[in-house]
Amino acid sequence: MTPTVHPAPAGGAISDAALFALNDLLGDRLSISEGMRAQYATGEAFPDAYPPDAVAFPLTTEEVSAIARICFRHRVPMIASGAGTSLEGHITAPSGGLAVNLSRMERILEVSAENMDVLVEAGVTREQLNHDLRHEGLFFPIDPGANASLGGMASTRASGTNAVRYGTMATNVLGLTVVQPDGTIIRTGGRARKSAAGYDLTRLYVGSEGTLGFITEVRLKLYGLPEAIGAATCAFDTVGGAIAAVQQIMLCTIPVARVEFLDAMQVKACNAWSHLGLPEQPHLFLEFHGTDAGVKEQAELAARIAAENGGQGFQWATAPEDRSRLWKARHQAYFASKALKPGAVVWSSDICVPLSALDEAVTAVHADIATAGLLAPIVGHVGDGNFHVLFCLDPNDPAERGRAEAVYGAMIDRALACGGTCTGEHGIGLNKRSYLAREHGDEAVATMRAVKQALDPLGLMNPQKIFL
Amino acid sequence: MTPTVHPAPAGGAISDAALFALNDLLGDRLSISEGMRAQYATGEAFPDAYPPDAVAFPLTTEEVSAIARICFRHRVPMIASGAGTSLEGHITAPSGGLAVNLSRMERILEVSAENMDVLVEAGVTREQLNHDLRHEGLFFPIDPGANASLGGMASTRASGTNAVRYGTMATNVLGLTVVQPDGTIIRTGGRARKSAAGYDLTRLYVGSEGTLGFITEVRLKLYGLPEAIGAATCAFDTVGGAIAAVQQIMLCTIPVARVEFLDAMQVKACNAWSHLGLPEQPHLFLEFHGTDAGVKEQAELAARIAAENGGQGFQWATAPEDRSRLWKARHQAYFASKALKPGAVVWSSDICVPLSALDEAVTAVHADIATAGLLAPIVGHVGDGNFHVLFCLDPNDPAERGRAEAVYGAMIDRALACGGTCTGEHGIGLNKRSYLAREHGDEAVATMRAVKQALDPLGLMNPQKIFL
Numbered sequence: 026m027t028p029t030v031h032p033a034p035a036g037g038a039i040s041d042a043a044l045f046a047l048n049d050l051l052g053d054r055l056s057i058s059e060g061m062r063a064q065y066a067t068g069e070a071f072p073d074a075y076p077p078d079a080v081a082f083p084l085t086t087e088e089v090s091a092i093a094r095i096c097f098r099h100r101v102p103m104i105a106s107g108a109g110t111s112l113e114g115h116i117t118a119p120s121g122g123l124a125v126n127l128s129r130m131e132r133i134l135e136v137s138a139e140n141m142d143v144l145v146e147a148g149v150t151r152e153q154l155n156h157d158l159r160h161e162g163l164f165f166p167i168d169p170g171a172n173a174s175l176g177g178m179a180s181t182r183a184s185g186t187n188a189v190r191y192g193t194m195a196t197n198v199l200g201l202t203v204v205q206p207d208g209t210i211i212r213t214g215g216r217a218r219k220s221a222a223g224y225d226l227t228r229l230y231v232g233s234e235g236t237l238g239f240i241t242e243v244r245l246k247l248y249g250l251p252e253a254i255g256a257a258t259c260a261f262d263t264v265g266g267a268i269a270a271v272q273q274i275m276l277c278t279i280p281v282a283r284v285e286f287l288d289a290m291q292v293k294a295c296n297a298w299s300h301l302g303l304p305e306q307p308h309l310f311l312e313f314h315g316t317d318a319g320v321k322e323q324a325e326l327a328a329r330i331a332a333e334n335g336g337q338g339f340q341w342a343t344a345p346e347d348r349s350r351l352w353k354a355r356h357q358a359y360f361a362s363k364a365l366k367p368g369a370v371v372w373s374s375d376i377c378v379p380l381s382a383l384d385e386a387v388t389a390v391h392a393d394i395a396t397a398g399l400l401a402p403i404v405g406h407v408g409d410g411n412f413h414v415l416f417c418l419d420p421n422d423p424a425e426r427g428r429a430e431a432v433y434g435a436m437i438d439r440a441l442a443c444g445g446t447c448t449g450e451h452g453i454g455l456n457k458r459s460y461l462a463r464e465h466g467d468e469a470v471a472t473m474r475a476v477k478q479a480l481d482p483l484g485l486m487n488p489q490k491i492f493l
Numbered sequence: 494m495t496p497t498v499h500p501a502p503a504g505g506a507i508s509d510a511a512l513f514a515l516n517d518l519l520g521d522r523l524s525i526s527e528g529m530r531a532q533y534a535t536g537e538a539f540p541d542a543y544p545p546d547a548v549a550f551p552l553t554t555e556e557v558s559a560i561a562r563i564c565f566r567h568r569v570p571m572i573a574s575g576a577g578t579s580l581e582g583h584i585t586a587p588s589g590g591l592a593v594n595l596s597r598m599e600r601i602l603e604v605s606a607e608n609m610d611v612l613v614e615a616g617v618t619r620e621q622l623n624h625d626l627r628h629e630g631l632f633f634p635i636d637p638g639a640n641a642s643l644g645g646m647a648s649t650r651a652s653g654t655n656a657v658r659y660g661t662m663a664t665n666v667l668g669l670t671v672v673q674p675d676g677t678i679i680r681t682g683g684r685a686r687k688s689a690a691g692y693d694l695t696r697l698y699v700g701s702e703g704t705l706g707f708i709t710e711v712r713l714k715l716y717g718l719p720e721a722i723g724a725a726t727c728a729f730d731t732v733g734g735a736i737a738a739v740q741q742i743m744l745c746t747i748p749v750a751r752v753e754f755l756d757a758m759q760v761k762a763c764n765a766w767s768h769l770g771l772p773e774q775p776h777l778f779l780e781f782h783g784t785d786a787g788v789k790e791q792a793e794l795a796a797r798i799a800a801e802n803g804g805q806g807f808q809w810a811t812a813p814e815d816r817s818r819l820w821k822a823r824h825q826a827y828f829a830s831k832a833l834k835p836g837a838v839v840w841s842s843d844i845c846v847p848l849s850a851l852d853e854a855v856t857a858v859h860a861d862i863a864t865a866g867l868l869a870p871i872v873g874h875v876g877d878g879n880f881h882v883l884f885c886l887d888p889n890d891p892a893e894r895g896r897a898e899a900v901y902g903a904m905i906d907r908a909l910a911c912g913g914t915c916t917g918e919h920g921i922g923l924n925k926r927s928y929l930a931r932e933h934g935d936e937a938v939a940t941m942r943a944v945k946q947a948l949d950p951l952g953l954m955n956p957q958k959i960f961l
Contacts, residue, residue: 137847137849138744139740139744139847139848139849140847140848140849141743141744141848142847162744181689182687182688182689182693183689184687184689188687192664193687195687195693195696196660196664205936205940209936210936211933211934211936211937211940212933212934212937213933213937215912215913215914215932216846216847216911216912216913217845217846217847217877217878217879217908217912217913217914217917218845218847218848218877218878218879219650219652219656219661219663219845219877219879219914219917219918220650220845220914220916220917221649221650221651221652221700221843221914221916221917221918221919221920221921222914222915222916222920222921222925222928222929222932222933223700223921223929223932223933223938223941223959224697224700224701224941224944224945224959225650225663225696225697225699225700226933226937226940226941228663228693228696228697229692229693229696229697229944231693232689232691232692232693233692248746249744249745249746251746272607275609276606276607276609276630276717277717278716278717278719280748316790318786318790319787319790322784322786322787375689377685377686377687377688378684378685379605379607379608379610379684379685379686380607380608380609380686381605381607381608409685409686409687410685410686411685411686411687440685443684444683444684444685445683445684445685446683446685446687446688446689446690447690448688448689448690449685449687449688449689450687450689451689452689452690453689453690453691457690460690461690461691464683464690464691465679465680465681465690465691465694466679466680468673468677468678468679469679469680469681469694470691472673472679472694472948473691473692473694475947475948476692476697476944476947476948477692478947479943479944479946479947480940480943480944491691491692
């Protein structure tokens with residue numbers, strides 16, 4: 026994709042004095058090269074490019090604080106980034122300013138097996154963390170697919186395939202270190218599993234998309250690796266059958282660890298990309314965690330429910346390599362979809378609805394996709410009612426993009442009409458700002474703005490994001 | 494207990510004009526009688542009395558909004574209350590003003606079995622909700638012991654015995670209706686199981702103790718009633734053995750639904766009050782939820798772990814009446830403790846520490862209690878590291894109270910030193926304000942104050958609470 030590059034604000038957003046001060050602080054960890062700036066202009070799958078004026082690579086919380094003090098004094102916008110895998114333009118710099126990439130803050134500071142928690146710097150990625158934990162019998166389950174940084178995952182309130190059982194970043198962050206716009210360092214939360222001591226600042230910063238401060242350290246809950254893991258696939262005649270099965274699995278309180286829906290087109294894409302050899306029908310991919318007996322019992326009950334809803338061929342993948350192949354294929358849904366249409370760019374949408382509205386939501390978007398003549402597989406974390414439409418678009422066909430936008434808008438309208446959300450896990454960023462007030466109402470958005478004004482009075486933190 | 498009644502602020506906090514306007518709105522649902530005001534002066538187990546100037550009983554969110562508009566115009570402090578079971582003086586009126594009791598807002602507005610959620614008015618109590626849900630195969634697990642209102646439980650971020658498995662109010666509220674100080678009504682959250690759309694206002698209001706606005710409606714997650722429930726008691730030779738067993742149960746990821754610790758004195762109290770007939774040793778009370786086979790498997794593993802840590806006589810209570818008797822006895826720990834010492838008042842403290850520090854925390858407070866010559870049983874939700882010391886105090890012995898305060902202060906100091914919290918579930922209220930900054934640091938508390946100032950600029954919502 027060739028992004029549309031937007032010019033920086035007239036005169037730039039960063040003065041020479043600010044640059045000199047940052048240069049004194051960071052030396053060669055400050056860059057103003059065009060190539061480097063271009064890397065922080067877009068983010069994953071985002072069509073516009075807004076390059077920052079400079080890019081900084083701090084190594085410590087104290088250094089982030091020093092950067093913030095300089096930027097605060099010189100009124101320089103600050104845009105945090107990590108692995109750069111966010112999807113809604115979060116890391117772009119539409120007001121110019123300083124991109125602050127935290128990915129060199131990659132130390133795992135403290136693992137406590139006894140307390141099943143870990144303190145990491147913001148730039149540690151989830152794969153790095155789980156690799157480091159592999160001998161502890163512990164893991165961090167939240168898995169948005171991409172190998173995102175944990176600071177970024179906290180900032181966007183990420184979730185993914187395991188959220189149906191283990192929750193989201195909102196429920197798995199115990200505490201944060203935050204650098205405020207003026208450089209003040211605060212610590213939120215603590216090591217207790219719960220607290221009723223004052224306002225829940227942790228959850229205010231989680232999901233705030235860098236608009237209130239820099240998240241520099243994250244303390245996370247960990248979980249014991251399950252004794253047994255079982256995965257399975259199941260084909261359904263209809264989308265409705267697959268979704269009815271999910272609803273009943275949830276109602277029966279089967280503690281399913283993952284339950285992913287793939288429509289027939291997504292299965293076709295994954296077959297071609299990952300050689301899965303599955304029938305090209307709607308599918309559920311499931312995973313169960315527990316004891317040997319528990320996993321067997323969960324899976325038998327799920328298989329029975331699936332069969333009662335037209336599910337055929339509940340296929341087991343118990344060997345680690347088979348499970349790994351299955352989930353790798355699931356995680357590569359994006360690339361698999363892209364490969365369906367040579368030269369395409371993929372625009373991944375993200376809504377979340379109450380389970381009772383899920384069948385209708387998917388069915389309606391299928392009809393809209395067909396009417397609009399689009400290629401757009403659907404895949405989702407359906408235990409939570411969350412799904413994605415992966416619009417495969419010709420980058421040189423603005424009319425096609427327009428049709429996709431219409432489908433996307435209608436999909437969000439329907440989600441909001443049934444009490445759902447315009448984003449289950451991607452965040453608002455630049456793309457979904459127009460939906461924020463439609464989802465929450467003007468008064469609630471005014472309340473969010475009042476919080477923003479209170480904590481970032483100069484509007485320096487990730488400007489133009491979340492709010493129109 | 495005879496509370497110390499503090500005089501209202503000179504001249505009162507409520508003008509005649511405000512009273513007339515409120516009277517026009519509410520008629521006989523506004524009271525200025527001394528008897529009624531006295532009921533809103535203390536709250537459970539709180540030693541000081543600060544009566545409000547008047548008490549209002551609204552019936553709808555719109556009426557709360559109209560009350561707020563009047564109070565905002567006339568600068569009248571507003572103090573929300575529900576069942577009155579909070580323990581840290583939350584509902585008292587140290588600045589005078591209007592007590593707004595929401596307990597007549599007791600409608601269950603919408604139960605969705607398909608989505609496993611419910612929308613209730615703030616005054617609905619947890620027992621009322623579960624009674625109403627009993628034929629739906631669903632329940633709301635959060636159980637702080639007292640039959641609190643769900644609005645109040647949201648306000649104080651309540652948790653209790655089931656939190657180890659089902660989480661706290663912070664993780665089980667999907668959305669809120671909030672009346673802001675000027676009467677503006679906002680809705681937070683939604684019906685989707687997760688969302689990344691904007692700041693998490695829901696979790697900002699949950700635990701804000703009425704200092705930011707009135708919570709008038711709460712949407713809650715519900716859970717399927719487990720197919721099987723098993724409960725058990727187990728005696729230990731030592732406190733350390735019981736706590737080591739809890740740590741290992743958590744590390745083995747046994748999804749225990751409840752794991753409660755009672756020290757020998759608490760067992761003695763419960764034996765006398767509830768005729769449990771247990772050996773007067775440290776005990777764990779456990780509960781397991783799942784399938785028949787799952788409960789059996791969980792319990793066998795827990796029993797093995799208990800035995801390895803000196804646990805004897807893992808006693809089952811599978812019959813519903815036996816389980817009910819056990820948990821009723823547990824819930825009456827407060828009254829049982831009170832009965833240990835005729836005429837005593839019970840002051841219930843509440844700290845929460847990382848599991849690795851729990852044994853030391855309990856052992857140290859046991860030593861302090863002995864040194865101070867106090868009678869103070871200990872009971873706790875130890876799967877979360879949360880425990881209570883029930884100081885049984887002679888109301889006419891200020892020296893004894895002083896010794897208890899010293900023990901309590903040392904206990905919190907130790908909790909904070911290991912990364913724990915000064916309150917796991919009771920909240921800050923008036924009692925724990927001095928610990929807030931010690932726990933979170935001045936900078937984080939300044940951030941909380943900035944949020945308070947932004948959302949309640951006139952300082953009318955539950956003044957003097959949380960912040961010193």
